[in-house]
Amino acid sequence: MLLLAHDIPGRLRLAAPRLKGDRRAAAAMRTRLRAVPGVTEARVNLLTGSVVVHYDGRAETRAQILGGLDLRAGGTPARLTPALAERIAERAADALAERLVERAMRVALAALI
8 A cells, every 4th residue: 555645746755565675566666656757756765665756846747646656645545446456466475475485494494404
C-alpha cells in the first residue's frame, strides 16, 4: 500500500512500506516514476520505504503521478484493481515460497548435523 505522506507543488513524498529492503521493487518504482513526463527525479529509500518525487509542479503532472500509483490525493489507497490484486498475490506467493525453501534448508542442515 502506498500513502501520500507529504505534498507540496513540485515534490511528493510517499510512504511505501512494501519497498523496504526490496531492491527489485524499488528499481521498478523509480523506473515507473521517471517515465512520467514532467518528473525530474524519483528516489526510493530502501531503509524507510519512502519515495520522494520531484516534478515540474504542474497539477496535471501531479495527477498523472498519483493516478499511476493507484493513490488518491487524500492519501487513501484507490480501489483494488485486478492488476494490483495480481501483484499482491504474486508477492505473497514469492514470500511464501522463499520461507518454505529456507525452512527446508534448515531441516536438511539439522539432519546432517
